[in-house]
Amino acid sequence: MNKVTQRLLGPLTLLSLVGTVFLGLWVTPKATMHDGGGDLVRMLYVHPALAWVALYVSFGTTTIASALYLWKRTRSATMDRVAYCAMEVSVLFIALTLVTGSIWGRPTWGVWWAWDARLTSTAILLVLALGYLALRRANDDPETRARRSAVYGILVALNVPIIHFAVTWWKSLHQNATVLTVSGKVSVHGSMLWTLLLSFIAFTLWYFWLLRARYRLEVRSDDARQSHLAAAVAERQREGA
């Protein structure tokens, strides 16, 4: 990421999030009660974008970085760090997806939670993502940790297409895809559609901002660990001198 992009990322994220909130709450109209549930349609500018980031952008980052780590030619600590940091951010976005879905589901469906295929497979993804973080803490050796995490990161990504197609493979209470439809047809009216697309951009930018911040923190933590180790070795050498 070049310096200009890094400098612009924060302001662009903030601007797009503010724009989404403004358009979503004050500019876009209510939906009909039959198609959208009146003011409940405003959840459309939050929940699908969170799910998009959680399932495809964030989990995709972990999967690609894990694959690049396992491939000898591109193996590096950077790939391992990116995969790990992306998975941490994934946990946040998957949890937010489940929470906002639940908030939307209560007035729409009439229940906070239903054990349907889409919801359950998403809950499984959250457990698997937490498992990734636990697995990393279980391993002390950096190389073993990175290798095992990369293999695990790729395997758990197999759940993502199951979540995506759950609403078409099986009879689900959850609605079919709104934007990523097989036919490419999107049934969202005018300004509601533009606000929906802006929310996708806003949450994607927020994700990259969070990932960058988490990555920098990880690099500094590694540096601190290295300097502590070097100091400890130096101290022992002084003791032995």
Added chain:
Amino acid sequence: MLRRSTESHSGGEVVVAEGDRVDMTPVVLAPRKRSSNFRTIAVLVVLAGAVGLLLSQGLFKNLNYFVTVDEALAQKHHYGTTTLRLEGVVQKGTITRTATGASFVIDGSKSQRVSVSVSGTPPQLFQANIPVVVVGHFISATSLHFTGNQILVKHSANYIASHPNRVKAKNGSVR
């Protein structure tokens, strides 16, 4: 004389010498590889348990979350009076609010109909011409009356703007 420190570092004890004598005996580290493997296996076992529970109790039991009116009527002898989730579209003009809940008629795609009576408060979006899922059972193996205790509204992926300022013309068109 050697003084043994009470602190430990990286799994081994640090031995600090006094005077000129220095104990440079290599520190024996704890078997970390084995403990890492043990922890990894423990994490994987807990994970397998949690995922297995979600799969067996959640996903596999509800791959198909509901049974449509068409399917239920086609296999009526199979379902009998067992509890199921029945899906159909609420027919216009059939909703009646009762003291305990609501009664209405739901259609299948083959124009097959089932009359439903449900106890409890219907969801906010409950209305005519929308698909709903009713949790309950047929009152008898031959009856077309379904009694339930919960209505779930199955929402579509359509989002159409409401235009309160628009009015209907006499010919029915919207301006």
